[in-house]
Amino acid sequence: MSFYTSLSGLKGAQTEMSVVSNNIANAGSIGFKRSKAEFGDIFAASPNQSTKTVAGQGTRLSGITQQFTQGSYESSEKTFDMAVIGDGMFVVKGEAPRNQVTYTRNGSFSPLEDGRVVDSTGATLQLLPVDADGNVTSRDLASTQDFVVPQHAPGNPDAALVNISIGLDGLATATFADGSDQTLGKIAMATFPAMEGLRPIGDSHWQSTGDSGPPTIDAATNGPMGSIQSGALERSNVDITEELVMLIAAQRNFQANAKAIEGASALTQTIIGLR
Structure with a gap:
């Protein structure tokens, strides 16, 4: 024995x-x-x-x-490099036909030629719809939309994109050459009743399971979602x-x-x- x-x-x-x-x-x-x-x-x-x-x-x-403790942060020169200060996770969606929804703390995103903002795996960052005042109008996965950077102002193809800004609450705003602004939406964030129950699938991505419980979808600065720091990345813990x-x-x-x-x-x- x-x-x-x-x-x-x-x-x-x-x-x-x-x-x-x-x-x-x-x-x-x-x-x-x-x-x-x-x-x-x-x-x-x-x-x-x-x-x-x-x-x-x-x-x-x-x-x-x-x-799932907080990692240290490093500064970055890129607007689309984002770090979460809190418990929230970015919501990303894979390519069709699967459209697999996963969650990540890796905030290293980049825009593609077609304007979609994707992570290192090619999954597209998701936005929550907002009204004219920047308030979220729907908080569920079905209502999320791809983060797509516009190339010119709505109704004015001669006004090229000048800048994209992302606030602490995840509000993405595009500024154009004619001085106009366009609110694109707020970056979708998720938290879970039991974070330890998430299923890791590699590349700092996770899937929800029965052990983790269903995701709570909301924008940053609400409850435990935390805030989003643009121009920074969260390193490993x-x-x-x-x-x-x-x-x-x-x-x-x-x-x-x-x-x-x-x-x-x-x-x-x-x-x-x-x-």
């Missing part, structure tokens, strides 16, 4: 090293959230046994949870020093369990007399 107990410890230490290694590898990834391996003990006894005389039977992986300490601890746990297996093997050889 000691062989299997130590084997579970080896597997646990190996899993922890894999998780820590992934955190370190993504220390420079924009919007990345570190993960943490959580373990539980294995204990079994029959009803007629005294638990005072029964040893544990090892450990098991309870789950790998993501830590990985602390290299902390990760290295955890990596050393996982290595020591692995070595200790390997020694326990070696000791059990030597004891078995002595008792049975096999070499």
Whole structure:
């Protein structure tokens, strides 16, 4: 039994090293959230046994949870580089025919030739519709629209685009050469009842699940959505020093369990007399 107990410890230490290694590898990834391996003990006894005389039977992986704490920020020269100061996530939609909706903290967006503002995966940033005063008129996924940068003023093809500004509340405004402005909408943001239940799909993108609960869609500066800082990017929340300490601890746990297996093997050889 000691062989299997130590084997579970080896597997646990190996899993922890894999998780820590992934955190370190993504220390420079924009919007990345570190993960943490959580373990539980294995204990079994029959009803007629005294638990005072029964040893544990090892450990098991309870789950790998993501830590959605705030990352540090770096300044940028681009208007479409955006950082979220709060719990909100950007809502992006993939290309047709799937039109897959995902959520991200990676605010590195760029406009394409057709005007669509997309992220590094090609998914288009979504906007909430607003009225003439900039107030959101609908707050659900079905009402969101693609963020498309206009090339000229409405009704005046000779007035070219001069500037795009994005406010703390996510309000996107286009300014044209004739001095006119056009309100495009507010950047759609989402929060979840249980952020740790989101399903990671890579590239700092997540999908909603039954564990995360349905998304709450709204604009920035409302509730826990936080605010949007244009001209900045959120870096990963990985602390290299902390990760290295955890990596050393996982290595020591692995070595200790390997020694326990070696000791059990030597004891078995002595008792049975096999070499």
